[in-house]
Amino acid sequence: GAGVSQSPSNKVTEKGKDVELRCDPISGHTALYWYRQSLGQGLEFLIYFQGNSAPDKSGLPSDRFSAERTGGSVSTLTIQRTQQEDSAVYLCASSFTTSGLLNEQFFGPGTRLTVL
Amino acid sequence: GESVGLHLPTLSVQEGDNSIINCAYSNSASDYFIWYKQESGKGPQFIIDIRSNMDKRQGQRVTVLLNKTVKHLSLQIAATQPGDSAVYFCADPYPWRGGYQKVTFGIGTKLQVIP
Numbered sequence: 001g002a003g004v005s006q007s008p009s010n011k012v013t014e015k016g017k018d019v020e021l022r023c024d025p026i027s028g029h030t031a032l033y034w035y036r037q038s039l040g041q042g043l044e045f046l047i048y049f050q051g052n053s054a055p056d057k058s059g060l061p062s063d064r065f066s067a068e069r070t071g072g073s074v075s076t077l078t079i080q081r082t083q084q085e086d087s088a089v090y091l092c093a094s095s096f097t098t099s100g101l102l103n104e105q106f107f108g109p110g111t112r113l114t115v116l
Numbered sequence: 117g118e119s120v121g122l123h124l125p126t127l128s129v130q131e132g133d134n135s136i137i138n139c140a141y142s143n144s145a146s147d148y149f150i151w152y153k154q155e156s157g158k159g160p161q162f163i164i165d166i167r168s169n170m171d172k173r174q175g176q177r178v179t180v181l182l183n184k185t186v187k188h189l190s191l192q193i194a195a196t197q198p199g200d201s202a203v204y205f206c207a208d209p210y211p212w213r214g215g216y217q218k219v220t221f222g223i224g225t226k227l228q229v230i231p
């Protein structure tokens with residue numbers, strides 16, 4: 001498909017385990033974002049990648065969270081030593097950045113993470 | 117700090133009626149806003165946007181109104197249909213110039229359409 005894809009769609013893990021969430025952005029999109037959506041909460045910004053620039057990690061809630069983007073395309077969000085409060089839907093979005101123009105973010109379907 | 121919030125967490129509307137979803141923002145420097153629709157089990161989807169040099173923008177069955185004086189946005193959906201049932205977010209992608217949108221999202225309003 002032509003949209004943003006994420007995998008897995010659902011992930012159930014035990015407290016203390018590490019998890020990896022994957023995002024495949026739309027081909028050609030240079031910007032990639034990760035968000036977290038907890039039940040009853042808004043979308044919480046986690047991290048932003050733009051081309052080969054250093055990512056903006058200012059939204060990562062703790063050092064247990066990290067993300068990589070390989071080759072300017074696929075991104076992996078890793079959560080180490082998961083805690084129950086990490087349970088949420090993790091959304092990835094990508095956009096084609098053009099200075100001064102509207103840069104609509106296209107969202108993937110999300111990964112629902114449940115930490116038992 | 118900056119925040120974007122919504123007045124009503126849930127809105128129930130009869131099919132065929134008009135819906136109005138409200139949003140307040142706190143960053144007076146914000147100059148661009150987006151409304152997203154999120155259906156159950158899906159990611160948010162762009163509906164309509166508005167820039168601060170406009171008071172109103174119309175799309176297909178949707179209208180966004182911006183009142184910069186009171187820092188308030190509204191999304192109006194005409195002739196609401198069952199397919200409009202979703203959570204609606206207003207978002208403040210500030211700053212948006214240069215391509216970097218560090219977006220602040222509101223909690224969202226759940227729109228329930230009663231057949």
